[in-house]
Amino acid sequence: MHKLQVQGLHHITLMGADRQTSIDFWEGVLGMPFLFEQPNLDDPDQGHLYFDPGDGRLITIFTSEDRTPDPTRTPTDPGCVHHIAFAVSQSMYSQLVDRLNARGIDHSGEKDRGFMNSIYFKDPLGMLIELASYRFKPPLGATHADVLHEAHMVRVEQGDDAIGDPHLAIAIERLSARRQRSLSD
Template identity: 70%
Template sequence: MAADTMRKIQTQGVHHITLMGADRQTSIDFWEGVLGMPFIFDQPNLDDPSQGHLYFDPGDGRLITIFTNEERKPDASRTSSETGAVHHIAFNVSQASFWQVAKRLDARGIRHSGPKDRGFMDSIYFQDPLGLTIELASYRFEPPEGCRHADVMIEAHRIRVERGDYNIDREHLADAIELLVSRSQQSLSTDRNPKDPYGRG
């Protein structure tokens, strides 16, 4: 096919993720009862009337949907991690919530990884009742006004690579945020370089 006839199909975000669930109540008890996602929509699976189709709001208005069947029982065996399979799903939580996760999972007897330092975020992993690995992740930064987390990440990546560092960490993020602010926000100053107003150097 000629390159001039090929066009991209531009995506604009995740619309929804659909998972194969067990019985209806297990889905409600986990997605709303553990992760706090409001249960917002309920109808049959329009392609298979033997299944229910439950919809949950993960917090950003996108959707997590679950196909359910009362004849299926929860199986906590690890879901496939073979090529082509879903390894895990990550959900965003605030720093305030993140540092409560281990304690709240412990209170339910749910095994977890404990907090993991990812440089640009904190993560914790555990499995849902059907063996799917869930990650709760919390960014360690807020993007500047008018920018997205992805904007900060790509600039931090470029800074990291230029410096020859192994992974993105807080310094790269801070420098990326400073760079984005200088690019996107105007100032009356003609020289916006760092200054020492204390006269010490």
């Protein structure tokens, strides 16, 4: 039996509160351009807002003026979304704490994840948001996923618990050697 092969994330749709709360957060705080809106085609009593998270894909929000923001943490039961992570550059990452503090947004502070750095905070509806920045650049012709897969293999070979800089460096070296030819070989 053949797989249903996906080719990337198309969009994520979230349940929002009122229209302006969504615009203020997704565009005003996270800088995602507000592309367009239309009614929710399955429920015309709701709005459907479309935002670009920076890669040309979409984050969409169902809104209703009857719903008000509730900052209580969203459920983390099985089947629920724990958090959504968005990529930021290292230069933006270095400013996140100051920028979140300036807006009065409570956050986790910087988190070292071995292969990336992260900061967590909640949106106005209690959804946990992560802003993450990889600590490496993939070699030409490779993706972040290629590097992480190879780094995982290195980590397992070395018996380590989590991916760190040494694993990434070896992974990048291995991927580069596979993709680049040299007369010295």
